[in-house]
Amino acid sequence: MRATTAAFPACRFASGCERRQIARMTLSSRISTRVAIACVCIAGLTVGACAGVSAGAAAGSSAAAAVTTLPVLDSARLLGDLFRLSHDSMGGRPVGSPGNAKARTWLVSELKRIGVEPVAGTFEHPFASLRRIGSDSVRGVNVLGMVRGRSAAAKTIVVSAHYDHVPVRNGQIYNGADDNASGTAAVLQMAAYFNANRPEHTMIFALWDAEEVGLVGARAFVAKPPVPLAGIVANVNLDMVARGDKGELYAAGASPYPQMRPVLESLVPDAAVTLRLGHDSGGGQNDWTNQSDQGAFNAAKIPFVYFGVEDHPDYHQPTDDPEKVNGKFYYGAARTIAAFVARLDRAALVWPARN
Ligand SMILES: [Zn+2]
Numbered sequence: 001m002r003a004t005t006a007a008f009p010a011c012r013f014a015s016g017c018e019r020r021q022i023a024r025m026t027l028s029s030r031i032s033t034r035v036a037i038a039c040v041c042i043a044g045l046t047v048g049a050c051a052g053v054s055a056g057a058a059a060g061s062s063a064a065a066a067v068t069t070l071p072v073l074d075s076a077r078l079l080g081d082l083f084r085l086s087h088d089s090m091g092g093r094p095v096g097s098p099g100n101a102k103a104r105t106w107l108v109s110e111l112k113r114i115g116v117e118p119v120a121g122t123f124e125h126p127f128a129s130l131r132r133i134g135s136d137s138v139r140g141v142n143v144l145g146m147v148r149g150r151s152a153a154a155k156t157i158v159v160s161a162h163y164d165h166v167p168v169r170n171g172q173i174y175n176g177a178d179d180n181a182s183g184t185a186a187v188l189q190m191a192a193y194f195n196a197n198r199p200e201h202t203m204i205f206a207l208w209d210a211e212e213v214g215l216v217g218a219r220a221f222v223a224k225p226p227v228p229l230a231g232i233v234a235n236v237n238l239d240m241v242a243r244g245d246k247g248e249l250y251a252a253g254a255s256p257y258p259q260m261r262p263v264l265e266s267l268v269p270d271a272a273v274t275l276r277l278g279h280d281s282g283g284g285q286n287d288w289t290n291q292s293d294q295g296a297f298n299a300a301k302i303p304f305v306y307f308g309v310e311d312h313p314d315y316h317q318p319t320d321d322p323e324k325v326n327g328k329f330y331y332g333a334a335r336t337i338a339a340f341v342a343r344l345d346r347a348a349l350v351w352p353a354r355n
Contacts, residue, residue, distance in 0.1 A: 069270050071338040073189040075331045081185035083322045086177035094167040095129050095210040096138035103163055107143045107207055114192045116145035119204060120226040127220035129210040140210035142217045147194050149202040155231040156202045159341055161187045161238040162211030162293055172318040177325055183238030186334040193338055199345040208293050218293035222300050233348045235297035235304040236341055242330035244309050249273045249333045252280035252288045257303035263347045267340055272332030307337050
């Protein structure tokens, strides 16, 4: 999701929203089209980054220094992974589907390649999903990897995104490029970054299954945590981070958890995108507190920050395709979130223990 109600996004599908029919291409032509677009976007990132540095250097402004304070991620892999996860061959990755299993197998292989540790001996953490096919309960599987922290006193930060999306409807695949191949690929890049730049806290990189049927994977993690809940200082959750049509990324969580506010506000001037705080109070549709997996942590009174963009016309439509992603915004958002996690890692060292 993000869902607009506390229930399921099915209400969105039933709302009678118009769905644009996308032109059906052959698989081979679609693959070649996407590869070509990915290359263009990646080239665009390079051009954009170079332009930004030169402009800052020429002006002697603090902007150039600010750019260097953000973690450098692998932009080509970030965007390539988003394209891979939202390819038609993944079938939209709905829980319990062959495409979901294919995505999961690949995610596990990536965590192994990156070099992070499994959690409690395994990368795959199954649970019973709420969704049923016929009379059979569908199994969901969270994918978890871990980097051990340097500080003996430090506890755990959970950095997360859901990798599932919604099923094929009327023969159309809902590829879920923004929702939430974007968050998934960004979490992989943060796993790589913090594996190479070891944090103070232990970090669990969690890729949730079955979010779209009610935050079921994240709820399963909180119900049977592989580490004590009291030792989890925060959840940083990403859901829809690649489509900042106005260049804006929202961070929710500072209202219910004010210890997050100074960390977020210190990042605003350094962010590579327009970072706005909000969508975390008042209830209703504009309060995103419980509209993605961070809701499971909030229910357990675990502080969270949720990163995401405003809804867009392709939200929960078959047109949420990778070609629509703004590559420069996406890379900037990923770097900004990685910088937040790095600052949170330091700030949380002096937070009092939760009860
Ligand atoms: Zn989502």
